[in-house]
Amino acid sequence: MAKIQVQTTINGEQLDFLCDGQQSLLSALRDELGLTGTKEGCSTGDCGACSITLDGQLVPACLVLAAEAEGREIGTVEGVAQGSGLHPIQRKFLEHAALQCGVCTPGLIVATRALLLKNPNPTEAEARYYLAGNLCRCTGYDKIIKAVLDAAASMRGESA
Amino acid sequence: MAKVIFTGGLRALTGDESVELEAARVVDLVAALYARYPALAGKLEGATVAIDGTLHHDARFQTLRPASEVHFLAPLAGG
Amino acid sequence: MSNPKSDGGERKYKVVGTRPIRHDGLDKVTGRANYGADLALPGMLHGAILRSPHAHARIKKIDVSKALAMPGVKAIVTGADFPEIGSGGMAAGESHIDPKDLQANIMARGKALYHGHAIAAVAATSVEQAREACKMIAVDYEVLKPVLSLEQALAKDAPILHEGRKAVGVPPLPEGDTNIMMRLANAKGDVDAAFKTADVVVEGWYEASMAHQGYIEPHATVVTTRENGQAEIWCSTQGPFAVKSMVAVTLQLDPNLIRVTPSEIGGGFGGKTTIYLEPVALLLSQKARRPVKMVMSREEVFRATGPTSGTRIWAKLGVKKDGSFVAADTRMEFEAGAFAGSPMGAATMTVFASYNFPNFRLEGLDIVVNKPKVAAYRAPGAPNAAYAIETVIDEAAEKLGMDPIELRLKNAVKEGDVASYGPKFDRIGFVECLQAAKNHPHYKAPLGKNQGRGVGAGFWFNVGLQSSATVSINDDGSAVVRTGNPDIGGSRASMAITVAEEIGIPVERVRPLVGDTDTVGYCDLTGGSRVTYATGMAVIEASKIVIEHLRARAATIWGCEVDAVEWRDGQAIGTNGASDNKPLTVADIAKQMGHTGGPIIASASVNPPAAGPGFGVHICDVEVDPETGRTTVARYTVVQDAGKAVHPSYVEGQLQGGAAQGIGWALWEEYLFDKDGKMENPGFLDYRMPVASDLPMIDTVVVEVPNPLHPYGVRGVGETPIVPPLATVGNAVSRAIGVRMHQLPMTPPRVLDAIETKKG
Numbered sequence: 001m002a003k004i005q006v007q008t009t010i011n012g013e014q015l016d017f018l019c020d021g022q023q024s025l026l027s028a029l030r031d032e033l034g035l036t037g038t039k040e041g042c043s044t045g046d047c048g049a050c051s052i053t054l055d056g057q058l059v060p061a062c063l064v065l066a067a068e069a070e071g072r073e074i075g076t077v078e079g080v081a082q083g084s085g086l087h088p089i090q091r092k093f094l095e096h097a098a099l100q101c102g103v104c105t106p107g108l109i110v111a112t113r114a115l116l117l118k119n120p121n122p123t124e125a126e127a128r129y130y131l132a133g134n135l136c137r138c139t140g141y142d143k144i145i146k147a148v149l150d151a152a153a154s155m156r157g158e159s160a
Numbered sequence: 161m162a163k164v165i166f167t168g169g170l171r172a173l174t175g176d177e178s179v180e181l182e183a184a185r186v187v188d189l190v191a192a193l194y195a196r197y198p199a200l201a202g203k204l205e206g207a208t209v210a211i212d213g214t215l216h217h218d219a220r221f222q223t224l225r226p227a228s229e230v231h232f233l234a235p236l237a238g239g
Numbered sequence: 240m241s242n243p244k245s246d247g248g249e250r251k252y253k254v255v256g257t258r259p260i261r262h263d264g265l266d267k268v269t270g271r272a273n274y275g276a277d278l279a280l281p282g283m284l285h286g287a288i289l290r291s292p293h294a295h296a297r298i299k300k301i302d303v304s305k306a307l308a309m310p311g312v313k314a315i316v317t318g319a320d321f322p323e324i325g326s327g328g329m330a331a332g333e334s335h336i337d338p339k340d341l342q343a344n345i346m347a348r349g350k351a352l353y354h355g356h357a358i359a360a361v362a363a364t365s366v367e368q369a370r371e372a373c374k375m376i377a378v379d380y381e382v383l384k385p386v387l388s389l390e391q392a393l394a395k396d397a398p399i400l401h402e403g404r405k406a407v408g409v410p411p412l413p414e415g416d417t418n419i420m421m422r423l424a425n426a427k428g429d430v431d432a433a434f435k436t437a438d439v440v441v442e443g444w445y446e447a448s449m450a451h452q453g454y455i456e457p458h459a460t461v462v463t464t465r466e467n468g469q470a471e472i473w474c475s476t477q478g479p480f481a482v483k484s485m486v487a488v489t490l491q492l493d494p495n496l497i498r499v500t501p502s503e504i505g506g507g508f509g510g511k512t513t514i515y516l517e518p519v520a521l522l523l524s525q526k527a528r529r530p531v532k533m534v535m536s537r538e539e540v541f542r543a544t545g546p547t548s549g550t551r552i553w554a555k556l557g558v559k560k561d562g563s564f565v566a567a568d569t570r571m572e573f574e575a576g577a578f579a580g581s582p583m584g585a586a587t588m589t590v591f592a593s594y595n596f597p598n599f600r601l602e603g604l605d606i607v608v609n610k611p612k613v614a615a616y617r618a619p620g621a622p623n624a625a626y627a628i629e630t631v632i633d634e635a636a637e638k639l640g641m642d643p644i645e646l647r648l649k650n651a652v653k654e655g656d657v658a659s660y661g662p663k664f665d666r667i668g669f670v671e672c673l674q675a676a677k678n679h680p681h682y683k684a685p686l687g688k689n690q691g692r693g694v695g696a697g698f699w700f701n702v703g704l705q706s707s708a709t710v711s712i713n714d715d716g717s718a719v720v721r722t723g724n725p726d727i728g729g730s731r732a733s734m735a736i737t738v739a740e741e742i743g744i745p746v747e748r749v750r751p752l753v754g755d756t757d758t759v760g761y762c763d764l765t766g767g768s769r770v771t772y773a774t775g776m777a778v779i780e781a782s783k784i785v786i787e788h789l790r791a792r793a794a795t796i797w798g799c800e801v802d803a804v805e806w807r808d809g810q811a812i813g814t815n816g817a818s819d820n821k822p823l824t825v826a827d828i829a830k831q832m833g834h835t836g837g838p839i840i841a842s843a844s845v846n847p848p849a850a851g852p853g854f855g856v857h858i859c860d861v862e863v864d865p866e867t868g869r870t871t872v873a874r875y876t877v878v879q880d881a882g883k884a885v886h887p888s889y890v891e892g893q894l895q896g897g898a899a900q901g902i903g904w905a906l907w908e909e910y911l912f913d914k915d916g917k918m919e920n921p922g923f924l925d926y927r928m929p930v931a932s933d934l935p936m937i938d939t940v941v942v943e944v945p946n947p948l949h950p951y952g953v954r955g956v957g958e959t960p961i962v963p964p965l966a967t968v969g970n971a972v973s974r975a976i977g978v979r980m981h982q983l984p985m986t987p988p989r990v991l992d993a994i995e996t997k998k999g
Contacts, residue, residue, distance in 0.1 A: 022367075036277040037270015039505070041455040042537040046923035049455055077270035090268040094260045097888035100728035100896060102267030103274055103456040103505025125932075132932040135923060137453045137506050138728060139892055140899030141931040167661050168425035168587070169409040208849065210662035214948065215849030217704050231661035234584045236849065238702050238767030238958050239452075239509020239615035 008069045010035070011079025019066035026050045028066035029076060037077040037106045041135065048134030051107035051114075052076050058114040060133075077106035080113060089113055089151040096147035100138030108134045112148050120156055124149065162189055162224045165231050173199045186211070186219040189230065207232040253808075254740040255951055258888045261732040262751050267503075275459030275475030275502045276534045283461065284313055284362040286516075286523050286533035287369035289376050290543060291351035291358050294385035294609040294916025295398065298351060298378060301359060306375040311368035314526035315376070316519060317359045318348035322491040336513070340578040342489040344612045345518055351380070352400055352577035353611050354917045355542030357515075362523035362531045385609040385916040389551050389572045392418040392606045400577065400607045420579030421605040423587050427659070428598030433566035437557030441634040442568075445627040447965060447983040448909035449549035449574060452616050453900070453928050456505020457535040458544060462520040464528075468492070470521050472499045477507040477725060478764035479756050482514055489518045500755035501725040504765075508900070509615030510545055512766050541921035545614020546910060547623075548581040549574040554590075554627035558635045562649040566598040567591055569627065573605055573620070576612035581605045582620030585700075589962075590624035591659035592698045593669060593854065594632075594650040599659060609916050615766065618699040618958035622901060622965050626983065629695040629966030634979060643694045643970070644677045644856075668880030668944030669696070669854035675940050676856040681876045690862045690873060691975025697857075697962025701850035701955030702767035703948075707760025708777035710738055710785050711840035716826025717748040718785075720778055723762030724770045725753055728896075728957070729889035733771045734778050736885055741782035742789075743809020744825050760844055768955025771885055772850040772946075779950055780843030792828045792835040851946030853959035855879035857898060857967040863975045868991030870906055870972055876938040882946035882954030894960045895937040901964025903929045909984050 003018040010033070019028045026043070029035040029052070041049035043062045050061040053075035080087045089112050092098070099105045108131065115122060115130045122130065127148045128141070136144060153159040161180040171177060174197045181196070183189035186209055194201050209219035210231040216222055217236070224230070266272040303315045324339055342348075347356045359376050363369035384398045391397055399416045406412040408422040434440055460474035470492070476482050479499040487494035504511060516533040524531040535544070550573050557566040569590055573581035587603040636643040651669045658664055676682060676694065686692055709721045720738045724730060731751035739746040753759075762774060790804040793811030797804070803817035811828065813820040832839055860874040877894040884890040907927035911919040920926045945952025965983060972990065973979045978997040982989060 020367075030277075031279070034279075035270075036273070039274065039456070040276060040534075041457070041505075042923050044537065044922050044924065047455055047537075077268075081269055086265070086268065093268050094264040097258070097261070097729065097886075097892055099264070099267055100889070100892055101454070101456070101504060101506040102263075102272055103454075103503075105267050106270045109268060124936075128931040128934075132930040135455055135928060135930060137455055137508070137900070137928065138896045140895035140897075140929075140937050141934055142895045142937045143888070143892060145931065145936070165661060168423055172409045172424070213663040213665050215662070215700065215703075217702065217849065218846055229662070233660060234588065236585065236700050236702050236767070237512075237615070237704070237764065238699070238769070238955075239507075239512065239617040239619050 004067045006067055006070050008072055008074055010074045011076060021067065023066045024062050025064040025066045025069050026061035029061060035076055035078055039103050039106055048111060049104055049107045051110045051134060053110060053114055058111055075110065077110055080109055088154045092147040092151035092154060096143045096150065098139065098143040098147035104134060104136045108136065108144060112151065116152050116155060120152060122152060161226060162228045162230055164189065164193065165229060167231065170232060173197065173203065183224055185224060186222045189224065204232050206235050208234065208236050252740060254736050254746050255883065255885050256887060258886060259732060259736065259746045261729050262735055263726060263731050272503045274456050274505050278461045278473050278502065280461060280463065280530040283530040283532050284364060284527055285366040285369050286360055286362045286520055286531050287366060287373050288357045288519070289359040289373040291347065291354060291356040293351055293380055293382050294354045295383040296351045296380040297383060298347060298349060298358065299381055300379040302377040303359060305377065306361060306372040309368065309372045309375060311364040312361060312372045313529065314362040314523045315359060316522045316526065318346045320522050321346055321489065324491060336580060338488045341485060344578055345489060345515060353609050355539065355611065357543065360519045360523060362527050386418060387609060387912055387916050389574060389606055392608050400609065418607045419604050420575060420607055421583065423584060423603040424601065425587060426600040430566050430568055430598045430600040433598035434557045437565045438560040439635055439638045440555065440557045441631045441638065442553065442555035443631060443979065443981055444551060444553045445630055445981055447550050447623050447626055447904070449546045449610060450904045450908045450910070451541060451546040451926065452508035452510035454506030454508060454510055457537060457540045458515055459534040460516045460520050461530060461532045462517065462524045463530040464521060464524040468496045470497050472497065472517050472521070473502055474499065474517055475502050475504050475511060477504065477511045477727065477766050479723060480761055481512065481764055482517055483756050485514045486517050486521060490521065498755060498757045501753060504725045504727050507727055508617045509619060509766060512615050512764050513545060515544055537923065538921040541926060542918055543611055545612055547616035547619065548613050550623040552623060552627035554631045556631040556635055558639065560639065562639060562641050562646045564594055564596050564650045567596045568600045571603040571624065573603065574608050574610060574613065575605050576610045577607060578612045579605055579607060581613050582615065586620030586624040588660040589621040589698050590628050593652060593696055595652060595656055596659060617897060617900065617961040621697065621699055621962045622904070625695065625697050625962045626965035626969065629963065630969055633693070633970040644673055647696055648673050664852065666944060666947050667852050667854060668942050671942050671944050672854050672856045672878045672880055675942055676858055676878045679858065679876055679878070679940060681858050681874060681938065686860060687862065689865060689975060690860055691971045691973065693859045693967045693969065693971030693974060695857050695963035695967030695970060697855045697959055699768065699853050699959040699962055701772065701853050702769045703773045703847035703849050704763035704767065704769055705844065705846045706762045706774040706777040707842060707844040708774060708781045709759065709840065709842040710778065710781040711838065712785060712825065712829050714829050714832060716744065716824060716829040717750065718742065718744060719750045719752060721752045721754050721759050722774050722778070723754055723759040724765045724774050727765050728893060729886060730770045732889065733775060733885045737775050737778045738782050741779055742785060742825060760842060768853065768957040769850060772949055772953050772955050773845060773847050775885065775953060776847055776949065777843050777845045780845060781841045784841035784843060785839060788839045788841065789825065789828050792832065793823050795835045796823065796831060848948055850955045851882060851948050853880060853954050853956060855959045855963055857963040859967045859971045861968065861971040861975055863972060863990060865994060868987035868994065870985060870990060872902055872935055874935055876940065877960055878940040878942060879956065879959055880942040880944050880954060881956045882949065883943055883952035884941050885951065885953060887941060890941055890956050891939045893956045894939045897960025898937050898964050899929050899934060901961045902934065902968055904983060905965045905968035906984050907986070
């Protein structure tokens with residue numbers, strides 16, 4: 001079967017890749033481009049481990065066809081850290097011990113970044129509802145929500 | 161004399177609630193138990209052994225005090 | 240080994256008890272960390288498994304010829320490719336594994352015993368080709384009537400899963416063919432007479448559904464084989480050494496040929512203590528002479544990997560007016576899934592462990608049904624048992640008009656009490672936990688309309704088992720610590736903290752590594768709440784040997800006797816004639832390692848006793864909508880004895896995570912099967928695990944009653960927190976709606992039904 005050529009921008013870098021018609025964007029990222037930071041937990045859009053942004057919109061990469069990425073801007077966990085330093089969200093996840101096994105963490109960090117771009121000052125309830133599509137089985141979410149709210153404060157310049 | 165206390169299945173197998181046997185180490189105690197209760201033969205391998213309240217996963221060569229109290233329990237590992 | 244005595248909390252720690260950034264954290268927040276499915280090798284094939292569409296069927300014939308002829312298909316295996324092995328024991332903790340069963344669960348032989356049971360596997364150049372080829376494998380089944388509930392399994396004319404297999408355990412045992420694989424029983428005193436002396440007697444059946452560990456990372460492996468028989472296994476596991484021995488036994492291979500490298504692990508909770516894919520990928524790789532990767536889909540994880548047992552437990556409790564327990568009785572029926580080996584045994588040992596019952600009787604049954612074979616799940620068996628006993632205790636408190644914590648305090652076990660499972664308790668912290676719960680502001684806070692408050696307690700043994708560790712000093716004075724325990728929740732940080740504490744260097748200067756089965760000494764599973772306790776103890780021992788080396792090197796540099804060198808605060812300090820020397824830091828000594836005898840490295844290994852029991856007490860407030868029956872968790876507090884928290888953030892994390900899993904099990908999570916035994920909800924949309932918006936913050940109180948078996952007083956903490964929530968949430972719901980709930984999960988229809996029934 002003929003491969004489809006796709007031109008995209010991933011984490012600010014222009015990239016071309018080849019994919020099959022039915023291939024998911026998650027599979028293209030992981031298997032064709034070696035971007036394995038985006039994880040597969042269910043492939044049905046229920047767990048959020050493969051959260052990415054597509055033109056700034058938070059989506060599960062498993063429910064997007066790779067071919068649909070043509071001409072779009074993709075953001076993955078690999079592009080969250082800026083320069084040589086971590087993004088404040090990443091830093092706060094570490095400081096608050098907001099991960100145990102860490103497999104949901106890339107998706108949660110991408111989702112949190114999308115949340116804070118939309119709403120720089122979320123309430124606890126707003127953060128919980130926005131992140132309700134990202135399953136974590138280890139933490140009970142307590143430390144994740146604390147990290148998210150603290151990262152928000154830090155990005156607003158209200159804390160370290 | 162180490163005192164072995166039987167519960168559950170071991171009580172059913174031995175017919176006793178407890179027994180006192182001369183043994184310096186658990187391995188000797190197990191041999192003495194097998195000799196005394198043929199129905200026990202082989203049943204104590206891999207057991208978790210409580211000696212005076214401390215649960216040992218592998219107690220084969222643990223030494224026993226003269227008044228040690230010993231229980232043989234099912235193996236444990238957890239999740 | 241000797242039992243190191245704890246410092247009883249008097250020792251002043253510099254690093255233990257602090258909260259450094261975990262060493263593997265950077266890779267996990269940037270996407271660099273490699274989990275099971277993240278490895279790709281040149282020339283790698285992809286495997287897929289054909290699974291049984293029937294819950295119970297005889298496999299009459301498998302024809303793979305069409306599939307084998309398909310493009311891209313390189314190898315196919317079926318049960319016939321596995322060697323014949325006999326039954327026999329294999330140490331695998333409380334869920335005793337028969338290697339023959341382990342093998343038959345990995346690939347069906349003769350009979351398919353659950354919907355989703357592996358029948359054949361294909362390796363092809365792409366996953367899609369492998370899946371397409373699976374569809375072309377022709378299997379001739381004789382469909383049999385499935386056994387789908389405990390009731391059906393115990394019925395007189397029940398279909399039999401394992402013909403010719405006898406029940407084992409404590410008599411009386413069923414005669415002839417049976418689905419009961421094991422019966423256990425235990426008793427103390429005269430239970431029937433004692434019940435007659437009780438002022439209040441409560442009893443009831445309590446049912447919990449089969450539930451899954453729900454780790455977010457599906458099982459995954461990549462296997463490479465060589466012409467000389469060697470195999471390299473990369474996989475997501477809680478125990479690389481366990482994978483090595485289980486693969487060796489199921490394929491009858493020389494274990495020496497197998498090397499297992501654990502990937503980062505995306506959750507396990509007991510579910511990754513056994514194997515599913517590894518032997519299959521190994522056989523496919525041998526046939527195809529190429530590396531083979533296999534990754535389960537979420538649906539496969541639900542249908543064909545170990546959930547925990549669905550249970551039906553009857554419990555009866557007799558209490559005096561003053562609150563003292565006089566007798567308890569229980570019958571516990573556990574679904575094992577398709578093969579023997581539920582955690583019923585652990586349930587019989589934990590059910591009465593938290594309290595002094597002068598008289599008790601218990602019976603436990605391990606029962607096979609045509610559902611996936613259960614695997615360990617966090618304190619296996621204990622949550623189900625605690626659900627029943629902690630609920631009847633709550634009901635007794637209500638009937639007595641007594642505070643539920645007071646009732647528990649009146650009967651709680653403490654040091655010197657004889658545990659229901661036999662031995663005497665050493666120093667334990669149950670009473671301290673109950674008191675901390677009673678004094679917590681949560682317990683005194685007023686409740687709103689339609690709200691109820693529940694309390695529940697839990698016990699878990701915590702294990703020790705075997706561990707090794709190697710500590711080496713780099714030439715800049717930094718250190719490396721290597722163990723064989725996959726880091727499932729921050730254990731690298733605990734290992735580094737331990738080295739830093741012992742040797743006296745900054746924790747950031749210690750690099751903790753997880754090795755493979757060829758590069759580190761033997762370590763039992765990451766499980767049983769044992770890593771910080773047992774592997775930590777090996778790290779302490781290795782660090783102490785390193786200190787001896789450091790003292791000897793300082794003595795060489797100073798030209799004095801070793802006895803004149805003391806190790807204090809990370810420095811060699813001269814005494815007795817050597818005191819004129821300027822203290823030497825680890826870095827000072829490390830710089831001269833080559834001159835003083837070469838590299839400094841030390842290994843140690845331990846097999847310590849069980850880790851000192853863990854007790855926890857939970858408080859939960861729920862609000863139940865009387866119109867819909869929907870339950871919301873309004874507030875939740877976990878109190879637990881950690882002995883000594885090495886990294887308090889990760890101890891709190893264990894408490895919160897365990898509570899969240901328990902809340903999910905209590906309110907939402909259940910396996911639903913259709914009449915043919917097909918799981919109807921094999922995805923996260925319908926198997927409803929808690930999401931962020933389902934839960935409140937989970938407050939924690941870490942009680943520290945030092946464990947006398949560990950130098951710092953550490954107790955395992957990972958498993959205990961899942962024990963209390965089933966009853967705690969149940970008690971809260973029952974108090975909110977004024978009627979006792981008897982079945983989990985407490986879904987809105989069930990709660991509404993209970994409310995309606997009460998109304999009449």
